[in-house]
Amino acid sequence: MLDASFWNAVGLWATVFAGVAAAVPFAAAVRAWWARSGGSRRELKRRLAKMAIGVTDDHLRSLFGVPIMQSRSYTIENGVHYMFMTNHAWIVALVDNGAVLSWSITVTDRKFKMKLRDLTFGLVDGTLGHSTFADAVERPNGVYEEQGAATYAYAESAYFGRPSLYQTFVFMHNQEGIGDYKPSGQSVVASGPFARHALPTGDAEKLSEVRKATTINTFYGYGAGVPDLEGGAAAWPVVNRDFVAPLRGASAERKKWLKKRTKQRRKLAQR
Numbered sequence: 001m002l003d004a005s006f007w008n009a010v011g012l013w014a015t016v017f018a019g020v021a022a023a024v025p026f027a028a029a030v031r032a033w034w035a036r037s038g039g040s041r042r043e044l045k046r047r048l049a050k051m052a053i054g055v056t057d058d059h060l061r062s063l064f065g066v067p068i069m070q071s072r073s074y075t076i077e078n079g080v081h082y083m084f085m086t087n088h089a090w091i092v093a094l095v096d097n098g099a100v101l102s103w104s105i106t107v108t109d110r111k112f113k114m115k116l117r118d119l120t121f122g123l124v125d126g127t128l129g130h131s132t133f134a135d136a137v138e139r140p141n142g143v144y145e146e147q148g149a150a151t152y153a154y155a156e157s158a159y160f161g162r163p164s165l166y167q168t169f170v171f172m173h174n175q176e177g178i179g180d181y182k183p184s185g186q187s188v189v190a191s192g193p194f195a196r197h198a199l200p201t202g203d204a205e206k207l208s209e210v211r212k213a214t215t216i217n218t219f220y221g222y223g224a225g226v227p228d229l230e231g232g233a234a235a236w237p238v239v240n241r242d243f244v245a246p247l248r249g250a251s252a253e254r255k256k257w258l259k260k261r262t263k264q265r266r267k268l269a270q271r
Contacts, residue, residue, distance in 0.1 A: 041112050044088055048105065049118065051091075053167060053223050057098045064091050069244060074235040076101065076226070081237045083244070088112035090176065090239040094226070102222030104170075104238045106177040119219050120169055123160050128219055129178045133211040137171055142192020143204050146233055147183050151241070153233040154181060154214050157193055168193065170229070172218035176239045179215025193229045 047063045061067075064084035073079030076096050084091040088109035094102045107114060107129035114128040116136060126136030133140075133156055140156035155172040173181045189202030218238055234240060 040086075041088055041109070044086055044112070045114065045118075048114070051100075051103060053100055053102060053221060055100050057095050057100070060093055060095070060100055068247070071243065073237070074231055083239060085244075085247070089114075090244075092237045092239055094222075094237040101226050102220065102237050104172075104218055104220035104236070106174045106218040106239045108177055110178050114219075116171075116216075116219065119221070121164055123164060124158065124169065124171075126216065129215065129217045131216055133171065133173075133214055133216055136216055137211075140171075140192075142194045142229070143189060143207055144191075144194035144229070144233070145184060145186060145189040145202065145207065145210065147185075147187055151175065152181055152183055154183075154210060155194070155218075155233065156211075157229065165223075167221050167223050168229075170218075170220040170222075170236070171216045172220060172233070172238065173214050173216065174218040174233075174238055174241075176241045176244065177217030179217045180213060181215065182210055182213035184210050196230050 050063060067082035068085045069083040071081045073081060073094055076094065079094050079096040079101065082093050082095055089112060090106040090108065092104045093100050110129065113130065116124045116126040116128060124136055137156050137158060141159050142157040144155040146153045152175055153172065155170055158169045173179060184206045186202045189204055189207065191200040191204050195201060220236060220238055
């Protein structure tokens with residue numbers, strides 16, 4: 001016959017089991033919440049630390065999953081731009097023959113603070129999506145500004161030689177990202193590697209106020225032998241607002257985009 005101590009043990013075990021069973025859904029909910037908030041930002045930074053020019057297409061997908069969109073490259077014959085959308089940033093990579101030739105990140109979340117030092121081998125200070133060009137880029141070797149009826153892009157390039165592993169860094173304000181911008185009023189300005197046949201266009205001297213008021217929200221890096229810059233922003237492996245517009249068919253995404261566009265237009269009207 002079973003004594004009382006046995007039944008007490010059974011009761012204690014049942015209580016513990018019930019507690020554990022109740023805690024499992026709670027723990028899963030906490031993990032899901034953390035993955036959607038601060039945890040997902042930390043995880044994206046961890047994955048970005050493993051991103052580099054020359055990695056394979058398979059490694060790229062292991063980091064960011066299946067690309068949501070793609071387009072052909074205008075500068076590399078068989079190159080393809082793969083676009084990855086996260087809750088905090090767009091990742092775009094130019095892939096040719098199974099390897100990444102260049103890639104970019106455009107920040108869309110103000111709470112996601114990616115240090116430029118972590119993207120530039122410690123060569124450039126500042127925070128993506130928060131620092132202005134004047135704050136971060138001391139001596140650009142080229143500038144680019146393009147303003148259309150409803151579009152705007154501004155970029156500066158920097159080259160450091162061996163310290164940057166002979167990569168060129170491009171810092172850009174992309175309308176699909178966060179931050180402010182202040183146009184100079186010129187339609188096109190291009191100098192250095194942005195200028196076709198090394199022939200400057202526009203007046204770069206008028207860009208001082210642009211540099212002070214415009215936020216860097218996009219980082220784009222490429223190595224030697226990748227002639228991307230002369231084609232203008234539409235040819236670079238960066239997210240393009242018009243190209244990804246069909247994704248705004250979802251009501252939540254469209255409301256978010258319309259709110260952002262309205263805010264941008266109000267700021268421009270006040271200048």
